[in-house]
Amino acid sequence: MSIKITTKLAEKSNISSFDPENIVFGRVFTDHMFSCDFKNNQWQDFRIEPFGKIALSPTLSALHYGQAIFEGMKAVKNEDGVITLFRPLENLKRLNHSAERMCMPQLPEEIFMEALEKLLLLDKEWIPAKRGSSLYIRPFMFATDDFLGVKASENYCFMIYACPVSSYYSHPLKVRVEETYTRACKGGVGAAKCAGNYAASMYPTRLAQKDGFDQVLWTDGEHHQYLEETGTSNVFVITPDAVYTPQLNDSLLAGITRDSIITLLRSQGMNVIEKQISINEVIGWHESGTLREMFVSGTAATVTNIEMFSYRGREYRVNAKENLLSTDILNTFNDMKTLIIPDKFDWITILQESTIMHQ
Numbered sequence: 001m002s003i004k005i006t007t008k009l010a011e012k013s014n015i016s017s018f019d020p021e022n023i024v025f026g027r028v029f030t031d032h033m034f035s036c037d038f039k040n041n042q043w044q045d046f047r048i049e050p051f052g053k054i055a056l057s058p059t060l061s062a063l064h065y066g067q068a069i070f071e072g073m074k075a076v077k078n079e080d081g082v083i084t085l086f087r088p089l090e091n092l093k094r095l096n097h098s099a100e101r102m103c104m105p106q107l108p109e110e111i112f113m114e115a116l117e118k119l120l121l122l123d124k125e126w127i128p129a130k131r132g133s134s135l136y137i138r139p140f141m142f143a144t145d146d147f148l149g150v151k152a153s154e155n156y157c158f159m160i161y162a163c164p165v166s167s168y169y170s171h172p173l174k175v176r177v178e179e180t181y182t183r184a185c186k187g188g189v190g191a192a193k194c195a196g197n198y199a200a201s202m203y204p205t206r207l208a209q210k211d212g213f214d215q216v217l218w219t220d221g222e223h224h225q226y227l228e229e230t231g232t233s234n235v236f237v238i239t240p241d242a243v244y245t246p247q248l249n250d251s252l253l254a255g256i257t258r259d260s261i262i263t264l265l266r267s268q269g270m271n272v273i274e275k276q277i278s279i280n281e282v283i284g285w286h287e288s289g290t291l292r293e294m295f296v297s298g299t300a301a302t303v304t305n306i307e308m309f310s311y312r313g314r315e316y317r318v319n320a321k322e323n324l325l326s327t328d329i330l331n332t333f334n335d336m337k338t339l340i341i342p343d344k345f346d347w348i349t350i351l352q353e354s355t356i357m358h359q
């Protein structure tokens with residue numbers, strides 16, 4: 001099945017405002033955006049228009065009751081100008097998982113993939129070819145009922161916009177292990193990529209940043225003992241025996257980068273263990289000298305080392321400079337995305353005129 005996308009081109013490209021040598025994350029957007037509406041129980045009115053403001057009613061239900069979900073994904077261009085996407089259908093799967101939890105409609109694959117293809121090919125000049133840079137793509141859905149009462153909306157909008165980016169973090173992170181505030185709890189919405197999760201993290205993050213930290217490292221809502229994730233990414237802890245990462249549960253976001261790291265490292269024969277990791281265990285590894293490395297992973301964050309974590313006012317330094325597993329992982333992902341090495345996991349989608357094809 002194919003959808004009919006109407007296209008209204010921007011009168012003038014804004015690309016001259018974009019300096020690929022000096023990219024600031026999330027500030028410059030490509031010339032076009034995709035939108036469609038869910039009305040009368042079906043997705044309709046597929047359109048690409050110049051990127052710009054959208055008119056919203058003050059009664060829009062997403063603004064009041066928070067039915068708003070999003071994804072983050074990236075397109076990369078190699079030296080030959082070939083454009084690839086990394087595991088796009090995993091983003092769709094997660095979007096639809098978030099949609100289900102938030103009582104929002106499912107988005108069919110053909111809408112998602114055809115919208116991506118058309119939008120990205122139209123704005124392909126914006127995809128930086130410099131290694132480590134990419135086009136960050138933000139698909140999102142929000143409730144559009146004009147109604148004051150609290151109920152699941154009947155109308156929704158799905159949109160995609162994109163912006164050229166380099167790294168989200170420009171340096172290794174200092175994180176504070178959070179014990180006072182809670183990001184998510186059992187039975188809550190922590191595993192959904194919904195706007196409210198990010199809103200709830202802002203106050204504790206601001207407090208941590210005032211004290212000189214980059215991020216909070218969330219612990220579980222019940223005991224404040226087990227590591228969960230940071231405000232933007234999943235977390236990994238490396239010892240000589242194993243690579244550990246918190247096991248997924250309903251208060252953790254199932255990162256696609258997280259899953260890719262686990263699969264990659266296991267394929268290289270490494271012992272990757274998904275389990276509950278207590279902060280005391282990590283401190284024990286630190287004290288015995290077996291804590292080799294810690295890093296966070298995410299689409300925006302890519303793979304970024306933690307150079308220090310703080311727990312109950314004490315600071316613990318972690319190697320973020322030498323023999324880093326994070327560097328190997330990042331290089332492998334970059335090589336895979338730019339087709340320098342084969343994609344043995346079938347993760348890469350090459351973006352081409354009229355066909356989305358697997359490598």
Ligand code: COI
Binds near residue numbers: 071232300
């Ligand atoms: C991502 O990594 O894509 C995210 O959504 C995290 C953040 C930029 C909010």
